[in-house]
Amino acid sequence: MSLSDLYQEVILDHYRAPRNRGRLPDATVSLNAENPLCGDELRLDLDVQGDRIANILFEGRGCSISLASASMMTELVKGGTLSAAREAIARFKAMLRSGEEDEALGDATALVGVSKFPVRVKCATLAWTALEQALDELSADRAR
Amino acid sequence: MFDPRVVRRDFPILEREVHGKRLVYLDNAATSQKPRAVIDAVADYYRRSNANVHRGLHQLAAEATEQYEAAREKVRAFIHAPDASGVIFTRNATEAINLVAYSWARKNLKEGDAILLTVAEHHSNLVPWQLVAQETGARLRYIRLTEDGRLDLSELDRLLEGVRLVSVAHASNVLGTVHPVETLARAAHAAGAKILVDAAQSAPHMPLDVQALDCDFLAFSGHKMLGPMGIGVLWARPEILEAMDPFLGGGEMIGVVGLESSTWREIPWKFEAGTPNVAGAIGLAAAIDYLERLGMENVRRHEEELITYAYRRLEEVPGIELYGPRDGRAGLIAFNLEGIHPHDVSQVLDQEGVAVRAGHHCCQPLMRELGVAATVRASFYIYNDRDDADVLVDALQKTREFFGRVAL
Ligand SMILES: Cc1ncc(COP(=O)(O)O)c(C=O)c1O
Numbered sequence: 362m363s364l365s366d367l368y369q370e371v372i373l374d375h376y377r378a379p380r381n382r383g384r385l386p387d388a389t390v391s392l393n394a395e396n397p398l399c400g401d402e403l404r405l406d407l408d409v410q411g412d413r414i415a416n417i418l419f420e421g422r423g424c425s426i427s428l429a430s431a432s433m434m435t436e437l438v439k440g441g442t443l444s445a446a447r448e449a450i451a452r453f454k455a456m457l458r459s460g461e462e463d464e465a466l467g468d469a470t471a472l473v474g475v476s477k478f479p480v481r482v483k484c485a486t487l488a489w490t491a492l493e494q495a496l497d498e499l500s501a502d503r504a505r
Numbered sequence: 506m507f508d509p510r511v512v513r514r515d516f517p518i519l520e521r522e523v524h525g526k527r528l529v530y531l532d533n534a535a536t537s538q539k540p541r542a543v544i545d546a547v548a549d550y551y552r553r554s555n556a557n558v559h560r561g562l563h564q565l566a567a568e569a570t571e572q573y574e575a576a577r578e579k580v581r582a583f584i585h586a587p588d589a590s591g592v593i594f595t596r597n598a599t600e601a602i603n604l605v606a607y608s609w610a611r612k613n614l615k616e617g618d619a620i621l622l623t624v625a626e627h628h629s630n631l632v633p634w635q636l637v638a639q640e641t642g643a644r645l646r647y648i649r650l651t652e653d654g655r656l657d658l659s660e661l662d663r664l665l666e667g668v669r670l671v672s673v674a675h676a677s678n679v680l681g682t683v684h685p686v687e688t689l690a691r692a693a694h695a696a697g698a699k700i701l702v703d704a705a706q707s708a709p710h711m712p713l714d715v716q717a718l719d720c721d722f723l724a725f726s727g728h729k730m731l732g733p734m735g736i737g738v739l740w741a742r743p744e745i746l747e748a749m750d751p752f753l754g755g756g757e758m759i760g761v762v763g764l765e766s767s768t769w770r771e772i773p774w775k776f777e778a779g780t781p782n783v784a785g786a787i788g789l790a791a792a793i794d795y796l797e798r799l800g801m802e803n804v805r806r807h808e809e810e811l812i813t814y815a816y817r818r819l820e821e822v823p824g825i826e827l828y829g830p831r832d833g834r835a836g837l838i839a840f841n842l843e844g845i846h847p848h849d850v851s852q853v854l855d856q857e858g859v860a861v862r863a864g865h866h867c868c869q870p871l872m873r874e875l876g877v878a879a880t881v882r883a884s885f886y887i888y889n890d891r892d893d894a895d896v897l898v899d900a901l902q903k904t905r906e907f908f909g910r911v912a913l
Contacts, residue, residue, distance in 0.1 A: 364856050364907065373908075399848055399864055400878030422878060424846035425908070484848065 366474040367481070368425065375468065376425040381435035383418045390499045394491035396483055401427050405491050409499060412443050417492075424484050426475060431488035433469040443496060450489050457482050507799050509807065509890040515540040515795075516888055526858030529893045534678050534706060534837050534884035535862055536728045539792075543731055546791035547784045558783055559757060559774070573783045576790035577773070583793045584723060585714040586740055593739045593746075593773045594786055598705040599629040601724035601739035602672070604776060605701055606633035608749045609722075614669055616642030621664055621671045621698070623648040623656055624874050625680060628867040630672055630703045643669070650874060654680040654829040658688070665696040672700070675707035679866050679882065680829030681812070681837045683707070690719045699745070705729060708738075709886070710808055710835055712801040715740055727785060731792035736785030739776075746772040753778035796887075804887055808836030811885050815894040822901050828875060837884035839866070842901065845908045847879045853907055854881075857900035 385391075385406035394403045401423035408416040417439050419431045434453075438446040449466065456463045460476035475485040513519050516538045521528055530538060550572065556565035558573045574589075581589040595601040614620070620634050624647050638645050646664055651657045654677075665671075671693040676683045686702050693700040701722035704713060709730030715723050722745075727736040751758055751769055755778035760768035769775040796804060812834055819825055824843035842850055847863035854861055862882045865872045872878060883897055 364853060367852065368907070400869075400872065402878070424848040426848070478852070481848070481852070 369471040371468050371471045372429045375429035375432040379432040381418050385418050390495050392491050392495040396487055403491055405495055414438055426481055427484040427487045430485045434488045437467045450493050453489050509888050513888040523858045524856050529859045529896045531883040532860045532862050533886040537731050540795050542795050543788050543791045547788040550784045550787045572787050576786035579790040579793050590772050591740050591743045593776045595737040595739050597726040597737035598724045601737050603633045604739050604752045605722050606637050608752045610637045614641040614643040618643040618669045619646050619667045621646050621668045623673050625677045625871045668698045670699050674703040676835040678706045679839045679868050681834035686718050711805040727789040732789035733785045736782050736789050752776050755779045812836045818894050818898045839880040839882040841880055847881045850881045850904050853904040854900045859900050
């Protein structure tokens with residue numbers, strides 16, 4: 362296990378230049394998530410049109426892993442369907458459990474190394490768990 | 506004065522490597538490592554004398570009881586208490602504070618009373634009082650900090666109005682400040698309040714004298730002062746303990762048990778329900794022996810010198826922010842590297858064999874006060890030396906280089 366297993370170049374790149382950062386004034390659904398253990402905070406704003414995530418932006422403070430993961434997650438699910446987003450979440454969590462790369466996750470595949478650092482798994486999954494909650498809220502809203 | 510490199514040889518764990526590097530253990534404020542003498546004392550107890558205490562007439566029970574009570578006497582002498590009846594064994598500092606919260610504060614506080622804390626308290630010395638406040642209607646009041654992280658006592662008299670209990674850390678586990686407990690005790694008593702001193706970060710590191718401090722309650726944990734986990738101490742003035750109801754009910758703490766009611770044993774046993782952590786107490790006694798051989802004055806002096814050196818070296822790291830005052834600090838220091846999250850810092854340090862803590866250190870209100878989510882904390886002890894501080898500083902420089910590629 363070395364540092365470069367954890368901090369692959371593409372992760373540092375997302376950390377350095379996060380994609381989809383900011384706020385959506387007219388978000389369909391917004392969600393604040395935090396990891397009280399380390400004080401990390403994340404806000405997600407989604408613009409959902411029909412069954413598509415037309416736009417998704419995030420803002421937050423946290424470590425390189427949690428912020429890079431949020432950036433990668435938004436990049437992956439933006440423009441896709443809600444069910445594709447749910448599948449991505451499941452695949453991402455499965456990858457961190459198994460430690461086996463999943464190319465379907467795009468840049469987020471690089472986070473596979475986190476599986477070898479159990480204490481950092483929570484950092485990597487924060488954004489994905491937040492997205493899952495946001496999607497749950499959305500379907501609860503729509504069912505009402 | 507002792508040589509930390511010689512001390513280090515007594516600690517088997519410090520011989521190990523981490524990621525192929527020498528272990529530089531700088532997380533002593535979380536828990537200390539254990540010398541062979543403590544490990545052996547615990548093992549010897551289980552090998553030779555294990556029996557329940559205060560319950561048997563056989564030889565082993567007599568030996569176990571004698572060793573357990575000898576440990577109590579050792580603690581008494583360590584904190585310079587007049588009488589061992591004020592020394593209660595608990596699991597840790599947290600349980601000691603909770604004992605006071607349950608058995609003293611819940612009985613003696615009522616609506617309109619106040620409890621005075623500081624914003625720098627560990628959650629252990631905060632949450633129990635929140636529970637008391639919710640239950641009794643008492644209010645919590647806080648001593649704030651000055652710019653450089655010391656307690657702002659300028660309005661102490663006003664803050665003390667209506668206060669029944671002051672509860673403060675002797676040394677802060679984040680800022681490294683050593684609080685003026687004697688001054689606070691005098692003011693508290695003048696205002697008719699009692700004072701509890703959370704000595705979790707001072708008992709391991711400096712001479713303690715409950716009579717000089719003139720406190721009413723004192724709490725600390727064995728595991729931060731070379732002792733085993735699961736043993737801690739509450740010291741309280743015997744006359745206060747006498748008037749208090751028991752904390753937990755059960756065996757060991759009773760006199761005569763009837764079907765409807767029972768009588769209590771005399772203090773301190775009244776507060777030690779159930780089979781105690783005998784091995785823990787014996788291990789703590791061995792830890793105290795070890796510390797006293799070094800001399801607590803020497804321990805304090807060693808740490809003062811080391812932290813002064815470490816502070817100066819850390820200041821050389823570009824983009825570092827150090828929290829708390831420069832002078833008069835305990836042997837720990839919290840900091841942040843500009844633009845690099847504490848988790849990322851501690852991850853890189855770990856790869857260099859350096860164990861530090863990153864997070865809020867169980868002080869969320871203090872983090873808010875400092876305006877940060879988390880910090881890195883390096884905390885030193887008797888087996889650390891300047892080399893360790895140098896390794897830390899080198900590792901921090903590496904951290905900056907590693908993340909420096911990130912244009913922050
Ligand atoms: C100042 C302070 N108080 C209380 C505690 C609680 O100690 P324990 O967890 O051993 O009960 C700690 C330990 O982290 C501490 O630093």
